[in-house]
Amino acid sequence: MINGKDSILRRIAALSSVGVLTGSMSIIFGLGGTASAQSTAPTLAYAGGWATNGIVNPQPQANGNIVQTGIAYVPLAIYKYTGNYDYWPVLAKSWRLSDNGNELTVYLNPKAKWSNGTPVTANDVYVTFELQFMVQNAQSWGLTGMKVVNQHTIVFYKNPKYLYSPVFLEQQILNNNNILPAADFSQFIPKNFWSVVHAASGNPKASTTKAALADLEKWSLKMEGYNFRSPQNLIYDGPWSFSRTSSAEQLYIKNPYFVFAKNITANSVLAINQTTNDVAWRGLENGQLAYAAVAYSPPVYSAVMSVHDNHYVAAPQSTGMSIMFNESDYPYNLVQVRQALAYLINRHDARKVGEPIGSVSVKIPDGMTQEANDQWLTPAQRASLNPYNYNPAKATALLKSVGFKKTSKGWIMPNGKPFEITLYAENYSDWDAGLQEIASQLNSFGIKTQEDFMDPTEYYSTTDGVGTGRFPVATRWWGGWNPEPFYTYNQAFITDDQNFTVNNSGQLVRGPKPYVVDAPTSISVPGLGVIHPQELTIQLETNIPLSVEKEDVYKLARTYDYWLPAIDVWNQEAGRTYSTQNWTWPNFQNNPALLNQFTYQTPFVVYQILGLMHPKG
Amino acid sequence: MRTFWHILRKRKMRIVGVVLLLMFVFMAIFGPIIYPHQPAIHPNEIYLPPSWHHLLGTDYAGRNILPQIVLGARNVLFVAALAALFTVGIGTLIGLAAGYLGPIVDSILMRFTDMVLTIPSIVLILILAITIGMSNDVIMAGILSFAGWGGMARAIRSMVLSIRERSFVEVSQGLGMSRTYVIVKEILPNLLPYIVVHLMLALTGAVYGEVGLFFLGVVPFKADNWGVMLNFATGGSGAMYSTRSLMFLISPILAIVLLQTGIVLCTDVVNELVDPRLRNTVGGYQANGRRRQRRTSVGRISVGGRVRSSSN
């Protein structure tokens, strides 16, 4: 050591104390929230993504915390997805649709309370849907207004001119929107709110209407994702209330005032931030997680399943990998070319390398999942659809029929140019191997095919890209995300936007967004005659008898199967892994409805609300 | 050639390094001849263990891993070598210009260099990679060269400044030689050892950056790159989580580690090869122009006829 006043060591010590390290530590310490008492076991740990969802539903709070809506908030009722428009009531006790389908009266469960003990009232529901008016969602459902009858009763009014099925409105109001606390959110409703909303629905050419619309737009902008922050210290009506968060985990503790609090057996929920799949894989391999919805590769799947108590269950999911075409781009505007390609793709092999776990290869490429096919079509109808099994001979015939020629260098188009395909996919797509397999299948047939990748920004708007001709052929998630055929065919023949738009006269109309597939309004389907797919699709959502609906679905399936706006390669499954180490799970064989996809709730939340899960030991 | 062997033999690790680097260069040159195409997908041969057919096993799509490594070597080495050349070229040019062309050029160039140096190179590369895009290997190499040219330019500049002050430059100017002559014939040869050694260092830097970009998955997918393999191994295919698939994780890691090790060990060889002063020294001349007395050259000093060993 150097002695004396000049000691360099001492200087270093003194200076490092004011260094970067200390400074930043103090910033971290400054971040600390207040600690609250920890509840003890049983804690239910699960891995999931932390994306914020939807508009208005709680966004990141002003203090930066992100609350997962599905755990801390519940809707009025939970959709069963059995296809029969059935619901499990949650905050609502019951509801009644008027005979003309234009009034929905909801009776709240008097036991429903917020996490601070105050009751959930009709006013909370009112404010929740006011916010939907504010961002102009409610208007698109044809909702015209609401009336609070008493503390537990609220009536919703639908525009009688809107012709579509009232079940749609029911779904929006009962299931699709979590009820938010008026105490926290009413501050965002302007005083002149309703007058503006009413004025905005007036004569589109009137200046008052225009002014009101402008106001509405301003509000909606303020409330939309990029600008809106939820208030701090929210109260919750869900089974668990938000407690604390780190970047990797979140803790929710049981809400004792939750309407079905007695059913809730997990005192707390620990949510692991599933930034990437491997976070969930590690948790499952370590036996730390009770639940995860995660994709697998085969070795990981076998590694996870080799852990005792881990189980996997697959629910059908109405989406999958499809190859979509720009139907105005030569040669894909030729139905024969699309059909030939369908004959040339070995869907089974492609699925096996593309998405080996959690998918099923498509048996009949008619736009619907196998389950939907079984439900909506008779065996005879199903047999009449073309399964496009691998068949190079048929493909050859089809291609030759439109003037293509096979040479030593491969297939040549009538214009003399070689037939070459570039399959665009997301950069670093999980499906890469599957696409390569498809490419090699086509290559071996003589169609020069290569895989290429899009920029991530482009991937989010692939459908736009296909629509505008940026990508003649692209691969993407495709499907309605809903077992009801309407959503599938809406996407295929009308718009890829799942929330179709309704104009003032109640007609489904083309939105401002270009169509993915520029499907013609009438298609001549062999053996079926001329079909008007858009009319048929719209008809599916109007009040028609089930038998007519089924006939319409068949016609649409035949049309899709013939016209092939996209070639469905494989359908995905909603794979869920759960551990029975600490919890008993419902018996999915006895109650397949439980397997279906729930919109905003993580499945175990629903099982808990229904009282189907119990801690072991 | 004899000196080369001599240098090699001095340390065993150097032989290892040269063999490793030669192996990868061989792969890069002849790989596409041995394996003309990317290995095919075999849906029924997923994650096979190493065997005679598949020396490194197969990946998540049943592809043979070895050809992927071999074919990856060309892409990795080509882009990295190009990037290293760019790095060294830009660095040398800017360093020479700043050091030789006077204080105004110097201060402009060095402010710019300082700024680039302050920005973390990987961050800069990331931003450039996605704004400019990496449509081909040359552009990619150009972007990657941002990783190192700043440091290179600074070093070259300070060397030029010090060489410029050495009197042989003044003498040469005094003899009426042109600027070009002085730069090319007097200054550049003195920088050459540094430039060549830095070329090797820039190579490791470029491999790091290039493979890293593919590992992060931010630049367009390229089937034959180790970074992509590593990305899929750690991410989508989760090769880390099962011993069955471990070869897919280990192969690219091993390839990267061995290549970098090879380059590093060869840097040592190159260093000695290009700098004769490290090899054999007559007189006490050292690179920095200072003369030092060699304390070890005379082991014995005879005093008054009696011999004593001297030591400190």
Place this chain on the structure above:
Amino acid sequence: MKLIRRIAVSLVLIFVVSSITFFLVRLMPGNPYSVMYHKLVMQGMTPLQAEDQVKGIMNAMPNEPVFVQYIQWLTQLVHGNLGTSIEETGVPVTELIFNALPWTLVTVSIGLFVSFLIGIVLGVISASRRDTWVSSVIDNVGSIAHAIPVYVTAVALLYLFNVVWHVFPSSGAYGIMETPGLNWPFLASFAYHIVLPEGTYILAGFGSWELAMKSTTIMVMNDDFMMAARIRGLTRQRIMNYLGWNSILPLFTLFMLSLGTMFGGSVFIESTYAFPGIGNLLATAVTTRDYPVMEGCFMLTTATIIFANVLADFLYAVLDPRITM
């Protein structure tokens, strides 16, 4: 006085770097501003709404001339507004960054410090055992460790210590049950969580310090004052002290480069360990093309490094009497 000048120069530097980020993103083909604007219009927004939205996200209007955009953007910047994130809808970029930056600063500083310590110790050992197998082993290990990409190290450590042995956690900066602050449980949890990231920083960082330390040590060892110190009959300890400080000081100039390298490494390390720092934020922003966040990260890391450099220079000036600040 020179410190003030230096800070002023740094501020100018930061201004220039931030301006470059502005123009870099704006003047590139496929200008994300107009892309986003057109996308919003296509999604059904009126041009006015879309403009407003883009302005909120990116801090400037896409339709204005670039110069006007630049002024708008600068005005917002002066008010500490960097726009809002596209991915984490509505969250101001500054908030994201200020939540992330401290974690990175702490881990990077610890990593820098520890790797520096290990590096100088090994460097001195290697220099004092010059031309023996010890120094050859140390040098080879050092230069190879320096050359092995940090992500490879990160993946290897993650595999060994988390997947195989379950010893250390794989993600996050601390356990959920801890309250960040000056309390032992939190510090312990934090320490536990940063073992792997720090290990990676250190493995990647010590090599260059070792090599630099070795060469400066050898240089100082040959300096006349070292021989003089021996002849003057100073104790071994004091001679080592002279040697140490004189060899370490020149390394301060390397801080600039190493800080940049460390921050660059944090992109890989933090995304591998899902560590909530600025590197992870940047990696995510880059993969999702979240331009405002990218810009912010870029600017803030650069600014941090510039000021760390000023600090290092200042320290250097205090430590080395030959340098005046």
Place this chain on the structure above:
Amino acid sequence: MRYFGQDNLYDMSYDQQRRLFWEKVAMVFQAAQNTLNPLLRIRQQILDIAQDHDIDFQQAMNSAKQLCEIMYLDSERVLNAYPHELSGGMKQRVSIALALLLNPSLVVLDEPTTALDVISQASVLRILNDVRKSHNLSLIFITHDISVISEIVDRIIVMYAGRIVETGPVRDVILHPRHPYTQGLLASIPPLRGNLSRTRALRGQPADLLHLPHGCAFHERCPRAFSRCRQEAPRLLTDDHGQTGVACHLYASDSGENVL
């Protein structure tokens, strides 16, 4: 090598060696500006030496101040300065003062004035001469320039290629150099005044220590070399007192006897 009758230097422990150095034998180096630790003030360096040789701080400071006076140094300024704040001449004088700090019996001076200007050199030489007398010091003065030392030293040893070629009282050697090398050296110093024609160059190159010629190392440059010089290295032949000697075959009989 034994100093003052102590043990052989090379048998000593490090601690014994370091006690011997500076307390008994001190040294002044050629490049004095480089022999001071650049990071420490002169005061600190003095204290370091004092502490390692168990001298009281205050006592060391006092003698340091005294030495500064002798060296014509402003002690207030110099002691508080860092080495780089001093000029070359000042640093040289500081390093001489450091050498005298512990009152050594012997000071070895290795070209202490080579880096200095003529006038600084003169003043340093004068100081050394004064100090030698006042402190009763032994000096060993190593230099390439005979003229520098001729006024200070008593005895001179001339070395060539690692060997002593001539030794004797300084006046004797300068007035009557015996070895051809000494003669050549003296002849190559141009006189300040008087006849320049006697100034002659020594021919050839200095011997390369790695490739010493066979026989007398000087024979290739020697104007008086004869066959024996090429075959046999001469021994240093001294007179009876061992004070005067020369290593040259010119002064040896065939049998190697002393002919002086």
Place this chain on the structure above:
Amino acid sequence: MIQVINVSKSFLVKTTSSHAASGRIVQAVRDVSLSWNKGEFFAIVGESGCGKTTLGRLLAGHLLPTGGEIQYNGVSMSTTKRPHHRHLARLVQLIPQDPYAALNPVRKIRGLMRDPITYHRIANNRQADELAENLLQMVGLSAKDVIGKYPHQLSGGQRQRLVIARALTVEPQYLIADEAVSMVDVSLRIGIMDSLKEISRQRQLGLLFITHDFRVARYIAQGGSIAVMYLGQIVEQGPTEEILGAPLHPYTQSLISAVPILEGVEARNQTVVPSRYEISTQNLAQGCSFANRCPFADQLCKNKAPSLLPSTSPHHLVACHHAEPRELVVDVAEPAS
């Protein structure tokens, strides 16, 4: 003839701070005038930092003066845009102090010698080698031994000779040797100086020798003249023997008296050691720059700077208010042979 007319040169010296580009201005040469003829041997003597090297570089055209002008055979080159003017180059050659540094370490002797010859088209490639060999021969090097070697393979003396030979490749008319022998072994110095003198005499070159050593100065400028510089100015100038025999400036006197003498061979000087203040090149006060060190300075010296004027003889110039011979010399004894 080279004429130096009121030439000054100042430098911006950077401070040691690692970043800031601040510095202070140092006047290395101040208002120097002299003339130098072809075939004339000239020595400049002064302590380090007195500006003698800068003056040499100015004369050789390596630097441009900040004030005044230098005329080469009546033509002023001070107006040329950049230093190292090509015509100048062939006229005046500078031999720097350090032969190690003066030769590019990575190039072989052959190239070093040949390039200037071919560059200036003095001879074609084939003749160039011959010419180079002749020049090497002339400076006492065996061309065969050195031509294929690198500079670091030569000894110090050989290197210095090589530098001289290289300077001669462009056929200069003037040679400036800046401390050209101080880095060389003592036993070799006379040999090199002899070569320089011999070549200069043969080729009728002007030889300017810059040194701090009066012995060397006298040896070179025997029959020529000596100028003594102090802080950028010439304080005394005149024929060699006059300067040495009867210096008039106190500074010259103290310099000469500080030269160590060979005890017993040469007479001891009566020493005139200036007071102990350090030399400083900054903050020059008005008045004589030597005043604060001068034992004879009075109020006049502190107020008024003396100018360089002829004194005892028209060629002996001195800048001092109190220029007078002071007794320095006693007698000379011859060394024994």
